[in-house]
Amino acid sequence: MSISELQLNYSSVCEAGIKAANEDAIAVNLPDDSHLLTYKGACFTLADGVSTAEAGRQAxxxxxSRFCHEYSQTPDSWSVAHSATQLLATINNELYELSHQFVHNQKGYLTTFTALIIKSQTAHFFHIGDSRLYHWRDGVLLQLSLDHTTVLSEQRQFLGRALGMDARVELHQGSLSVRPGDKFLLCSDGISDFVSADELQRQLSAATDLGVTAQQLKQQALAQGSDDNISLILLEIMGLPEQSLDDLNQHLTRLPFPPALSPGMKLDGYRVLSELFASSRSHLYLVEDESTVTESTAVDGSAIDGSAIKGTARQLVLKCPSLNYDDDALYIDRFIREEWIGLRIESDYVVRVVRQCRPRTFLYYLLEYLPGQTLEQWFERQPKPLKPALAIKLVKQIAEGLKAFHRMGAIHQDLKPGNIIYQHDGSLKIVDFGSVYVAGLAEIASPLQHEAALGTAAYSDPHYLLGHNSGVQGDIYALATIAYELFSGGHLPYGEAVEECRTAADYDKLRYRSSHQFNPVIPTWFDRALQKGVSLDLSQRYQSINQLLTDLQQPNPEFLHEEVKQQHKTNPLLFWQLLSGFWFITLLLVVWLFLLRR
Known part of the structure; x- marks a missing residue:
């Protein structure tokens, strides 16, 4: 299989120069582990401690050191930008707090910072201060970083931004596609203030040995009178991870599809008990892991004769791909991603994918077994509308499951009652990872072009179905749609017409239907929260799940004045009493206080 990995060559210098102490620092993390190199990339960092801050070297x-060490430990489902900015915000906050511990003796933990991360076929950079990052290609040198300095005169200028300077860090960041032969230079101002851009371009163009070139740049800076610390990292892209579609297909299909299974058959130590689900795309079987069979024990702890009472085995769900797609690389890639994603989502409200500890002879993966039924099936059998307290309990559980996806940089994109399991104890779990979007995976170059949408028209965000990734707001739309359905007694906010829409013009014709017309108990403020949650205009839709939940559980003042204007027969107070009981208790208290004063 001819799949190449990212190949880099680099050299570095970090010296005090003519100064007594070196307040610069560099760190590089070029992983030997192919998984880390693929999913996190290679990391190069340079920092120039602010000497006047007295703790610049420590900063x-x-x-x-913290950035290079901890970046690789961030979830590999996170995008490079999310991982880096979250980590830098934490480092900045720590330096800022350390600086303020020494406010009386002016000891500040301040430093410039520049990071370059090469992942797949893209370079990502993050910068603050006056260190510099250059990119060289085909004889042309370009400065990627911005100098965060304020110039007062030719002789006087001061640093405008640095890590640890403010409670909130303002980074300059960006990305660009890279090619073999590209070179990058990270350097402190001990280099950039004394070696001209033209000379840097000449040196990088002539460079054949990066170690020699790095030393030449150091010597040239000293010869030009550099009176500062001298630090630089010089790197070259030697090779990029590339693969043909044939290579990828061979990699994905190294395991054959399992045949159709029936009760009693065994697969890698898993015995099939029954078929749970079958469609043209996949099959789910209830299996027991024979390696986990345990002997029953008596009350006193002694073993009972196994011939009298059969041992028990752990029950799991085995998901197999459909033989209809055994030559479809796109389908196989998506199936494999399902397991990858599921192993990284940890929540009491999301089905757990089971990590396998023994070799597989076929392509499949395992999930925990959830006794119960889909929320769709359960809801069909319930008296409608649901009691508000029950409906909001279900919505909150679904929301918690979605938050687990979002924390990992993933968007579900196909949330619907059919993809939620209602268990016998009343708890819910989100299932199905087939349409999940993961930012970290999207950054890895692939010859496969995934189809824009696999979502369900009644619940998926129209923006997503039209090919635009609306991110968290897309899942908010689905959550608000489900909430509408539960509270309205089974109706949809835009009716059945939403399932017939194919173009943006079709969606423009849709009109929101007030949930009040299906359930008169629903007050206007609650309906307005639902309407905002399913707004087709992203600028009007909620930005976070917590915002939606807040407005569904307590009246938003912006919505209350609209309710006063409504002259429906509804009793909003009754709804709120059913939802929380709070206003009813408050009303009794007010009456009691009123009687006491008489």
Missing amino acids: SERAV
Whole structure:
């Protein structure tokens, strides 16, 4: 299989120069582990501690060492930008707090910082301060970083931004596609203030040995009178991870599809008990893991004769791909991603994918077994509308499951009652990872072009179905739609017409239907929250799940004045009493206080 990995060559210098102490710091993390190299990339960092802050050396060393070490530990489902900015915000906050512990003796933990991360076929950079990052290609040198300095005169200028300077860090960041032969230079101002851009371009163009070039740049800076610390990292892209569609297909299909299974058959130590679900795309079987069979024990703890009472085995769900797609690389890739995603989502409200500890002879994966039925099936059998307290309990559980996806940089994109399991104890779990979007995976170059949408028209965000990834707001739309359905007694906010829409013009014709017309108990403020949750205009839709939940559980003042204007027969107070009981208790208290004063 001819799949190449990212190949880099680099050299570095970090010296005090003519100064007594070195307040610069560099750190590099070029993983040997192919998984980390693929999903996180290679990390190069340089920091120049602010000498006037007195703790500049400690700040620069802390920043680069922590960033390089902890970046690789961030979830590999996170995008590079999300991982880096979250980590830098944490480092900045720590330096800022350390600086304020020494406010009386002016000891500040301040440093410039520049990071370059090469992942797949893209370079990502993050910068603050006056260190510099250059990109060289085909003889042309371009400065990627911005100098965060304020110039007062030709002789006087000061640093405008640095890590640890403010409670909130303002980074300059960006990305660009890379090619073999590209070179990057990270350097402190001990280099950039004394070696001209033209000379840097000449040196990088002539460079054949990066180690020699790095030393030449150092010597040239000293010869030009550099009176600062001298630090630089010089790297070259030697090879990029590339693969043909044939290579990828061979990699994905190294395991054959399992045949159709029936009760009693065994697969890698899993005995099939029954078929749970079958469609043209996949099959789910209830199986027991024979390696986990345990002997029953008596009350006193002694073993009972196994011939009298059969042991028990752990029951799991085995998901198999459909033989209809055994030559479809796109389908196989998506199936494999389902397991990858599921192993990284941890929540009491999301089905757990089971990590396998023994070799597989076929392509499949395992999930925990959830006794119960889909929320769709359960809801069909319930008296409608649901009691508000029950409906909001279900919505909150679904919301918690979605938050687990979002924390991992993933968007479900196909949330619907059919993809939620209602268990016998009343708890819910989100299932199915087939349409999940993961930012970290999207950054990895692939010859496969996934289809824009696999969602369900009645619940998926129209923006997503039209090919635009609306991110968290797309899942909010689905959650609000489900909430509408539960509270309205089974109706949809835009009616059945939403399932016939195919173009943006079709969606423009849709009109929101007030949930009040299906359930008169629903007050206007609650209906307005639902309407905002399913708004087709992203600028009007909620930005976070917590915002939606807040407005569904307590009246938003912006919506209350609209309710006063409504002259429906509804009793909003009754709804709120059913939802929380709070206003009813408050009303009794007010009456009691009123009687006491008479």
